[in-house]
Amino acid sequence: MLDDENKLASATLMIIRAATLQDINIERGFQAGDQYLLDIVKLVRKTIQPELGARAYRISGTDIAVLAKSPCEPLAERLGTLLNQELYHYQHVHELSCAAYLGFTQLLPGQSPEQVLIRADLALAQSQGGEPNSWSIVLKHNDDEEMGESQWRQRLQSMLEDNKILLQVQPAQIRKATMPGYNEIFTRFPNEQGGIYPATTVFAMLQRLNMSMLFEQKIIEMIIQQIENKALPAQRWAINLTPASLQQNSFFIWLERVLLRNKEITSSLVFELDEQVLQHQLATGKRLLDIIRRCGARSAVSRFGHGYGSFRLMKEVKPDYIKLDSQLVRRLQDDSTNQQFVRMIVDLAQRMGCHVIAEGVETLGQKQVLESMYLDGIQGYLIAKPTDFSTFKGLKL
DSSP states (O other): OOSOGGGGGGOEEEEEEOTTHHHHHHHHOHHHHHHHHHHHHHHHHHHHTTSTTOEEEEOSSSEEEEEESSOHHHHHHHHHHHHHHHHHHHHHHHTOSOSOEEEEEEOOTTOOHHHHHHHHHHHHHHHHTSSTTOEEEOSSOSGGGTHHHHHHHHHHHHHHHTTOOEEEEEEOEESOTTSOEEEEEEEEEEOTTSSEEOHHHHHHHHHHTTOHHHHHHHHHHHHHHHHHHOOOOSEEEEEEOOGGGGSOHHHHHHHHHHHHHTHHHHTTEEEEEEHHHHHHSHHHHHHHHHHHHHTTOEEEEEEEOSSTHHHHHHHHHOOSEEEEOHHHHHTSTTOHHHHHHHHHHHHHHHHHTOEEEEOOOOSHHHHHHHHHTTOSEEOSTTTOOOEEGGGOOOOOO
C-alpha cells in the first residue's frame, strides 16, 4: 500500500491493543485470556465488516492491525466510535478495568513503514493515557503530538511520589514439607478512575520514558518493607525483574547495596528473570545473577522451556529455581513429546540441585500429570489466585 502512491491519500492504519491480556492471564487464568483475545477479534471483525477492503492482522501477542483504503479521519471517527461502544459493553459484562485501546494514523507518500508505525504507536500512547477503551488519531508526527507521553510522565511520577503501586502475591503449592514456600509477587497500578492500568501498558510507557529503573527500585523497596512487617517464616518471595534491569549498571550497584543492607530479608528473596531475556542478554544476566547469589538471595528462570537451548542456559546460569513456561503446561496432557521434554528438564534440574515449579496450572488434569513427574511445586489459578500482599497470610491447603 505504501508503494502504491495513487491510493495513499485514502489509506488508514488502525491498531487495537488488547491491553488487559496479562492481567486476565494472572487473575483469571490463561484459558480466560485466550477467550478474551478471541472476543476482541470478533468485535473487530464485526466492526470492520461493512468497510470495503478492510483487512485485520494479528501482529503481536496483544496487538491487532487493520488496514483500510479509506480516508483516515472519517474512518477513525466511524470505527473508533463503534468499537468504543462495543468495548465498553464488553468491559462492563466481563468486569474488566479496560477492554482495549485504539490508535489511528494515515499512510503518507514517501514514508517508510517504520514512520507509519511510530505514529500509530503514538496514537496508542495517547489513548492509553485517557479513558478505558478510548481511541486517538495522529496524522503527523511533531512536537505538538507528544501530549500522550507528557501525560503519562506526570501520572507515573505521581505513582512514585505518592506510593500508588499495589502489590499482589500468588503462592505455589510445594510438594516437600522441608522446602520453603514460594510466593510470586506482582505489581498493580491504580488509575484516577478507581480502576487499574493494564500492567503491559505501564511497563511499555516506563520503557519509553526511561523510568523503568525508578519503578524497579521503588517496587523492590516496597516488597522488602512489607516482608519486614510480616511474621511468615520458611517462605521465599519471588520478585520479577524486567529486561530494563539488565541495561543499567547503576541498577546493579543499587541492588547490591540494598541486598547487603537487609541481609535477613535478602535470604528469603528470589529474583525471577525471563528465559528469553537471559538468552539475549546472557553476559549481563549472569553478572546480575552473580550479584544476587553473592548477596545471599536466590535466582529463578521464568517461562522456561522454549527449546533445547534451555538446557544450555540452565547449565550456564545455574539458577536455584526453574519455572516451566505456562505454554508447556497447557499442552502437557495430550502431548507425549511435551511430557518427555518436561521429564528431561526435571531430570537435569534435580541433578543440578535446582527446584522446578510449573506456572499456569489451571486444570486438575494438568496438576495430576505434573505431580506424576515429581516437580517441586505447582503455581496457577487452580492452586491460588493472586491476592493483596498486605493481607496475605500464606497458602491455605
